[in-house]
Structure formats: C-alpha cells, structure tokens
Amino acid sequence: MLDAALDAVKQWSANNPESDDGKVLSARVYLEHELYDETRSALQQLDDASSAWRSGLLVGIELEIRLGNFHLAEKKITDWRHRYGTDQALKRVEEMLEQQVTDEETEAPAVVTPTMADLYFRQGLVEKALILYQKLLKQDPENVLYQNRVKQIRGEQHGAADENDCFTLECHHQKLTRWLSSIQRRRTHV
Structure with missing residues (x-):
C-alpha cells in the first residue's frame, strides 16, 4: 500500500506543485516509507505562513524523532506549543518522543x-x-x-x-x- 500511496502522491504533486497540503502529504508518505531526505526536502518547500505549516511541523517533529534527533524534536515541540498550544496531535508526538528516548536509554x-x-x-x-x-x-x-x-x-x-x-x-x-x-x-x- 505504501508503494501505491507514494506513486499517487508523486503524481498528484507533479500535477499540483504549488499545493502546500500536497507537500505535507508527500512528506508524510515519504516519512512512512523511511525516505528521510525526501521528507525533509518536501517540508523545506513549505511557507511558514501557509495553512499547511502546522501539519508540516508535526511531520518534521516525527522525522527528528525517527532520526534520533531528540533534542531537535523537543525544540520543535516547544515551538509548536508557543504557536498553537497543546492538542491531541502534539500529545501523540510527545508520547512518541518519550517512548523513543526511553527505548534509547534502556538500550x-x-x-x-x-x-x-x-x-x-x-x-x-x-x-x-x-x-x-x-x-x-x-x-x-x-x-x-x-x-x-x-x-x-x-x-x-x-x-x-x-x-x-x-x-x-x-x-x-x-x-x-x-x-x-x-x-x-x-x-x-x-
């Protein structure tokens, strides 16, 4: 399914290169496919004034967690909290970060x-x-x-x-x- 999603997102993005929502969706699919450079590249194309910035920031936090950049993920979580407050999406990535840090420490x-x-x-x-x-x-x-x-x-x-x-x-x-x-x-x- 991920391969089909990746192909669909690439095709849609090629047809809609200006869509910030499409860039976030591409980043999410790349992240799930463990294509971390492509994920970062898609996120770097976002404008911080875009309505999709918030979703992109969440994908960016998850990227840093998966890469093991826990301090950078914490910084981005702090940025999120200052901009948007706390919500379920943030709590989910905070739990993910906490679990990864715990796993690293036990290893x-x-x-x-x-x-x-x-x-x-x-x-x-x-x-x-x-x-x-x-x-x-x-x-x-x-x-x-x-x-x-x-x-x-x-x-x-x-x-x-x-x-x-x-x-x-x-x-x-x-x-x-x-x-x-x-x-x-x-x-x-x-």
Missing part, C-alpha cells in the same frame, strides 16, 4: 565508559554519545571534558535546527561544511 549499556561515548561521537551517533556523556556526567559532574562534549553535541543539534531556516548562500555553505565534516569524521572512524 544504553549497563557499564558506560568514556571510550564508548567517544566512539559513538566519532561515528556520528551523537544522540547515543549524548546519552552516555550525560550518564558519565552524573558519575563525575565536575569533568570538564564531559561537559564540553555535551555542549558540543547540543550545539551541533541546534545547528541542525537552523538548517531548516537556511535561505542564504552563506548559510547553505555552512550547512554543507558541517555535513562534509560529519562524513569525514565517520569515514576516519569506521
């Missing part, structure tokens, strides 16, 4: 070492690294290395949040530079 190893956290970080698995560094900070709250690494990871995630609002050539250049450094970091440690 974390019982014994946490700085080496393990560093390996996750170097491989680009920043959410997993963040969880481990936070556990290490609970054991050693004065450790400056752990504090700095947590700040660095959160900074990268906030940088990712800014990418959605990227409209200038310089902004795109910075985005591509971060992307390239992430790929290089992953290649050297795989």
Whole structure:
C-alpha cells in the first residue's frame, strides 16, 4: 500500500506543485516509507505562513524523532506549543518522543565508559554519545571534558535546527561544511 500511496502522491504533486497540503502529504508518505531526505526536502518547500505549516511541523517533529534527533524534536515541540498550544496531535508526538528516548536509554549499556561515548561521537551517533556523556556526567559532574562534549553535541543539534531556516548562500555553505565534516569524521572512524 505504501508503494501505491507514494506513486499517487508523486503524481498528484507533479500535477499540483504549488499545493502546500500536497507537500505535507508527500512528506508524510515519504516519512512512512523511511525516505528521510525526501521528507525533509518536501517540508523545506513549505511557507511558514501557509495553512499547511502546522501539519508540516508535526511531520518534521516525527522525522527528528525517527532520526534520533531528540533534542531537535523537543525544540520543535516547544515551538509548536508557543504557536498553537497543546492538542491531541502534539500529545501523540510527545508520547512518541518519550517512548523513543526511553527505548534509547534502556538500550544504553549497563557499564558506560568514556571510550564508548567517544566512539559513538566519532561515528556520528551523537544522540547515543549524548546519552552516555550525560550518564558519565552524573558519575563525575565536575569533568570538564564531559561537559564540553555535551555542549558540543547540543550545539551541533541546534545547528541542525537552523538548517531548516537556511535561505542564504552563506548559510547553505555552512550547512554543507558541517555535513562534509560529519562524513569525514565517520569515514576516519569506521
């Protein structure tokens, strides 16, 4: 069914390229099909003044949850709450986020070492690294290395949040530079 939905949405979107509702529907189908780059691309085409923006923001939150970008999902939930208040749709994604965070934490190893956290970080698995560094900070709250690494990871995630609002050539250049450094970091440690 997803393949048929994907084909139908692609065809409809091709015939109605200006429809923001169609862009949100495309993003939703892409998300269900685990086509995350296409999902993000469809969402980036939305105008924040559009009537479909609210639905698109929900899809964006779910995308960040599925990608494991929990802090970015929390930021978008906060943005939603400031704009629209709380409703059933928001409660559903909040529960999804809570469940994913709980699952991640239970998957974390019982014994946490700085080496393990560093390996996750170097491989680009920043959410997993963040969880481990936070556990290490609970054991050693004065450790400056752990504090700095947590700040660095959160900074990268906030940088990712800014990418959605990227409209200038310089902004795109910075985005591509971060992307390239992430790929290089992953290649050297795989």
